[in-house]
Amino acid sequence: MRGTMRPMMGVAGRTPVAGPLLLQASRPALNASLSALSPVPPETRTTPVRVSVPTGQVRGEWQHESSRFGGEQPDPSSGRSIIYYLHGSGYLVCSPRTHRGMVARLTRRAGIGAFSLDYRLGPRYRFPAGGDDTVRGYRWLLEQGFSGDQIIVAGDSAGGHLAQDLLLSNHLDGLPQPRAMVLFSPLYDPTFTLACAQERSGVHDPMIDAAAAARLLRLYTGGARADDPRMRVRLTPDMTLPDTLIQYGGREVMGADARAVHDSLLAAGGQSTIQAWPRQGHVFQMFPRLTPDAREATAAARDFIDRYLC
Incomplete structure (x- = not known):
């Protein structure tokens, strides 16, 4: 795991931080490594989506088991729930393909x-x-016919930040x-100020070097x-908020971000449960071949999801 992520993120003072060209050149190999470490269960089917809408494009993939739904993608008229998954990795790498195993x-x-x-x-x-996407x-x-009550949002790392942005947008525009x-190891502060403070306090994440990651994130955040x-999305008491489960690794520098998201939800009147897995690093749930805690944490997340299924 260390050998997969740290070379790209860089170790401050020792390994150069990837620039835009190096990052784009290394992205395919990094994504392939992550996919190999997060195997996709058998019988998993995917259907690519690329559609134009008035505001731009929607790209992604439907994922389901071939033995369910008669081999077809989920249908809103069935009344069944779906997960809307938002992958992470610093707004710079990964894709639905790298996260197929985790979603399945x-x-x-x-x-x-x-x-x-x-x-x-x-x-x-x-x-x-x-966020716009x-x-x-x-x-x-x-618009396809799914109701808000049918949708369970899930995401990791930067995907957790996207989820918060979505809640704010829904509230402002009056959408369900x-x-x-x-949320798995959700990002709260894209400046990485919280994570860098965690690292300076003595937290040594097996996955992320905070100082290097902060510089990489600026390749996306730019001059924001x-x-x-x-x-830093601010949730307020006048919002309707979904019940939330947050998991994070006790060894990760983004632990403070996860706790900040949890506190933000509670302060706004929402219901949030947070679980820390002491021996683990960032988004450990992706890697069941590397730690049994990944399977246990994912099972706990499934138990939570089960309570909200239509």
């Missing part, structure tokens, strides 16, 4: 489908492109919120102000 392990027991969003990444695209994808699901939300309302 979340959905297969309940037999529900998922739509994984393929949002635009830096450095080619800048903040708030990913997330909002567009959710609205497209509503999702029924529930599951730290006080931009879509950077």
Whole structure:
């Protein structure tokens, strides 16, 4: 795991931080390594989506088991729940393909489908492109006939930040919120100030070097102000908020971010449960071959999801 992520993120003072060209050149190999470490269960089917809507494009993939739904993608008229999955990795790498295994392990027991969003990444695209794509994808699901009560939002790392941005957008535009939300190691502060403070306090993450990651994130956030309302999303008591489960690793520098998201939800009157896994690093749930805690944490997330299924 260390050998997979740290070379790209860089170790401050020792390994050069990847620039835009190196990042784009290394992205395919990194994504392939992550996919290999997060195997996709058998019988998993995917259907690519690329549709034009008035505000742009929606890209991603439907994912479901071939033995369910008669081999077809989820149908809103069935009344069944779906997961809207938002992958992470710093707004710079990964895709629905790298996260197929994780999404499948979340959905297969309940037999529900998922739509994984393929949002635009830096450095080619800048903040708030990913957030705009997330909002567009959710609205497209509503336009297909899915109700908010049928949708469970899930995401990891930067995907957790996208989920918060989505809640804010839904509130401002009067759209229904999702029924529930599951976040793995969610990002709260894209300036990485919280994570860098964690690292200076002595936290040594097996996955992320905070100082290097902060510089990499600027390839996406660019000149965005730290006080931009879509950077550190502020949830307020007048919002309708989904019940939420948050999981994070006790060894990760983004632990403070996860706790900040949890506190933000509670302060706004929402219901949030947070679980820390002491020996683990960032988004350990992706890697069941590397730690049994990944399987246990994913099972706990599935138990939470089961309570909100239609």
